[in-house]
Amino acid sequence: MTDADALVARLRAAGCVFAEDEATLLREAASGAALEELVARRVAGEPLEVLLGWAEFAGLRVAVAPGVFVPRLRSETLVDAVLEALPDAAVVVELCCGVAAIAAAVATARPDAEVWASDVDPDAVAVARRNLPPDRVLEGDLYEALPAALRGRVDVLVANAPYVPTAEIANMPSEARDHEHRVALDGGADGHAVQARIAAGCREWLAPGGRVVIETSRRQAARTASLLEGRGLVVRVVRDEERDGTCVVGEAP
Known part of the structure; x- marks a missing residue:
């Protein structure tokens, strides 16, 4: 041998x-x-x-680096949803960005876009600043991290927010459960705690006709959709079987 x-x-x-x-x-x-x-x-x-x-x-x-959330293939579904009909010189913000893989992919595909990212985990932010211009990666809790100048100007808000219900984290593969920070995995009791907060604040940040794109699971998609519908967005569920990816897209009327 x-x-x-x-x-x-x-x-x-x-x-x-x-x-x-x-x-x-x-x-x-x-x-x-x-x-x-x-x-x-x-x-x-x-x-x-x-x-x-x-x-x-x-x-x-x-x-990537120890402790941070490793991007999954399924999240490429979100990149496609962001790039779809993206206007010229668009403003794109990735919340709960982790290493900012989605933001980096969008910035690469659309160099004309103004791309920002934020995360509450300082370790993730440090790595994300290697994948995006460092001044475009902000540390803080969701919208609190964003510059006020972006309010009402964002064409797409995209997020792979944690959506694993707390009680189900113990059933995740060891590579995630034992090697990624819990803040990147734990979606609260029903898996929708962070998604609900994103939905609650999105309208004041979106430009007219702007979109919100949130990763979810097939099982949780209906609830994720209802959170955005509750904010007056026109919602559709996007499913990519090949990547096993699911996201909800909500468009401001």
Whole structure:
């Protein structure tokens, strides 16, 4: 057995579904003792993206770090929803941004857009400032972080707010449950606590005809939609089966 085969076997035995791909990435990232350290940490359950220092998202390699929320493939659904019919020189704000993967993807696709991001977790903000211009990433609780000058000017508010019900966090995969800050996962008793706060404040920040895009699950989509409908938005649910992504889009009339 070659060293490469042995590495694949170790990763597969640890439960890594894509062991071959992971082995290739780890070998590209390090060699010798440094590689062995990365493999040992991966076998112990640390997320691959944290070990590499980046995650692939919407064609980009976005920076990640220990403790922060690692962007998921399903959230690319939100990028598509933001970019759909986005006006020229649009203002886009990502709330609960984590590492600002969605904001970075939008800024890359639409360099003319004015893209902002905010998060309450200082560790996430520090990483997000590596993925966006640092002055466009703000630390604070939802709208409290935003400059007053954005009020009434935002064309799209987008958020992958935490939506896992508190009691269900214990059932999440270890990579999330044990390695990502709880503030990025915990959506409160019913999973909608943060979404409700986003909905409650959105109208004063949206430009006329602006949109809110919120990630949710198939099971929770109806409740997420009702939160935006309650603020007078025209709502539709977007489902991407290939990515297993669901979001709710609410448009101001």
